[in-house]
Amino acid sequence: MSEQKAADNQSDPIPHTPWGHIMHGMWRNPLGLVGVTITTISIALMLVGLALDLFGLVQNPYVGIITYLVLPGGMVLGLAIIPLAAWLWRRKYRHVIPEKRLQIDLSNPRHQMGVLAFIFLTVINLAILAVVGYEGYHFTDSPYFCGMVCHKVMAPEYTAYQRSPHARVSCVDCHIGPGAEWFVQAKLSGLRQVAAVFRDSYSRPIPVPVHQLRPARDTCEQCHWPEKFHGKRVKEFYNFTDQNQLKPEITEIALHIGGRNPITSDFEGIHWHVSHNVEVRYLAVDEQRTQIARLKVKRPDGSQEEFVKPGLALPEGVEGKWRLMDCIDCHNRPTHVYDKPEERVDFGLRSKRINPEIPGIRADSLTALTRAYESRQEAEEQMVDYLLKLQADRNPEQMRKYERDIRTAGLYLLETYLGNIWPEMKVEWGTYRSHLGHQDADLGYGCFRCHDEEHETAAGRTVSQRCDLCHDAPF
Numbered sequence: 001m002s003e004q005k006a007a008d009n010q011s012d013p014i015p016h017t018p019w020g021h022i023m024h025g026m027w028r029n030p031l032g033l034v035g036v037t038i039t040t041i042s043i044a045l046m047l048v049g050l051a052l053d054l055f056g057l058v059q060n061p062y063v064g065i066i067t068y069l070v071l072p073g074g075m076v077l078g079l080a081i082i083p084l085a086a087w088l089w090r091r092k093y094r095h096v097i098p099e100k101r102l103q104i105d106l107s108n109p110r111h112q113m114g115v116l117a118f119i120f121l122t123v124i125n126l127a128i129l130a131v132v133g134y135e136g137y138h139f140t141d142s143p144y145f146c147g148m149v150c151h152k153v154m155a156p157e158y159t160a161y162q163r164s165p166h167a168r169v170s171c172v173d174c175h176i177g178p179g180a181e182w183f184v185q186a187k188l189s190g191l192r193q194v195a196a197v198f199r200d201s202y203s204r205p206i207p208v209p210v211h212q213l214r215p216a217r218d219t220c221e222q223c224h225w226p227e228k229f230h231g232k233r234v235k236e237f238y239n240f241t242d243q244n245q246l247k248p249e250i251t252e253i254a255l256h257i258g259g260r261n262p263i264t265s266d267f268e269g270i271h272w273h274v275s276h277n278v279e280v281r282y283l284a285v286d287e288q289r290t291q292i293a294r295l296k297v298k299r300p301d302g303s304q305e306e307f308v309k310p311g312l313a314l315p316e317g318v319e320g321k322w323r324l325m326d327c328i329d330c331h332n333r334p335t336h337v338y339d340k341p342e343e344r345v346d347f348g349l350r351s352k353r354i355n356p357e358i359p360g361i362r363a364d365s366l367t368a369l370t371r372a373y374e375s376r377q378e379a380e381e382q383m384v385d386y387l388l389k390l391q392a393d394r395n396p397e398q399m400r401k402y403e404r405d406i407r408t409a410g411l412y413l414l415e416t417y418l419g420n421i422w423p424e425m426k427v428e429w430g431t432y433r434s435h436l437g438h439q440d441a442d443l444g445y446g447c448f449r450c451h452d453e454e455h456e457t458a459a460g461r462t463v464s465q466r467c468d469l470c471h472d473a474p475f
Helices: 002-011 018-027 030-054 061-092 109-140 143-148 151-162 171-175 180-199 270-274 341-350 361-370 376-394 396-401 403-418
Strands: 232-239 249-256 279-284 292-298 304-308
Touching: 030 061, 030 109, 061 109, 061 143, 109 143, 143 151, 143 171, 232 341, 341 361, 341 403, 361 376, 361 403, 376 396, 376 403, 396 403
Parallel strands: none
Antiparallel strands: 232 249, 279 292, 292 304
């Protein structure tokens, strides 16, 4: 009888120790094998993707997504399946498994090897997850990730960012800033934006201003310190005309960049608005903040005034939406700066990328550049030929004489167009305008939103529109 029982035990596929039950459930049932396979494949592909990224062998955002987001999830899923498989297997065969608790006997060589293997694999898995998680954190915070993953949506903003003064500043430094609170908010907002992309329900164009943007005092002022802005800065503007393409009109102004004067300690100039102990709050009646109904000014000496624009009715629910003025209220395009067609054509004339000696080339360039193309591809196919046609209509002999220069000008115009216009995102000339200065004052943009001599206190004081408050002729 004992010999027969021993033979039965040897042929029995179910081990009769708790440790054996677990190992059997992990390695010898289909679900456990699935978990092991998923974990192994995920780790192997993660290591390959990590190597490709670190050595710069592949420049593709989706490789990063798979390496840093998808595969770690697969690895964790596989690791979770393995003990689940063992538990389900034990539960299934509980009627033939002796009711014993799991006991680890470190004097047993098999148990020793099992514990050492578990510790070794755990350390390896945690190390891999730590490295991939660290690299994944930096990947998801990189401008490349922001601009290339949702390329169709972010192409306009990413293109403008790459040529901006802040091109070497990471997106998260301005859009999130330091601290965990805004990091979590940004990631949650990012999930909603990803969902909108999958549903194809995102806004076209991206609406501005961004109302959930972190206050500039927490972001911009990590680098820019208004208290140190003082003195003047000379700025030059070059403008050609259709009648004079060879010699530009040059306008020079000296901007009072202002803040606190280091000699007199007085507050003056443009950056007075955000200087220490100065608070300017305003109440806008529209989402674009181009119509300002009321202003509240608190000065360093503690005095306060409220300015009201007569006849500007407040919509229902706006009364409590006072905004504290900061950098973004004037520098509303600090990074994602879009060009004006006139400025780009004049720059082309000045840099000789557009030959200024070709009669009528300025007017024809503006016409070709601002033409309503159905798509960017259509612009690539037609713009150069269209400029040649405009010149031929003007003077066929002249077109043949300057054909090579006209084609060069057309390529420059196409480059300008592709850097500013995305019909599929409804980004056209003038979609995004700047509040700096008063070039678009007739459309409600710039300084004259407040400095219009119409906002008035109860005592009759108005917000001045004097030019010399902000600039004068250079010395």
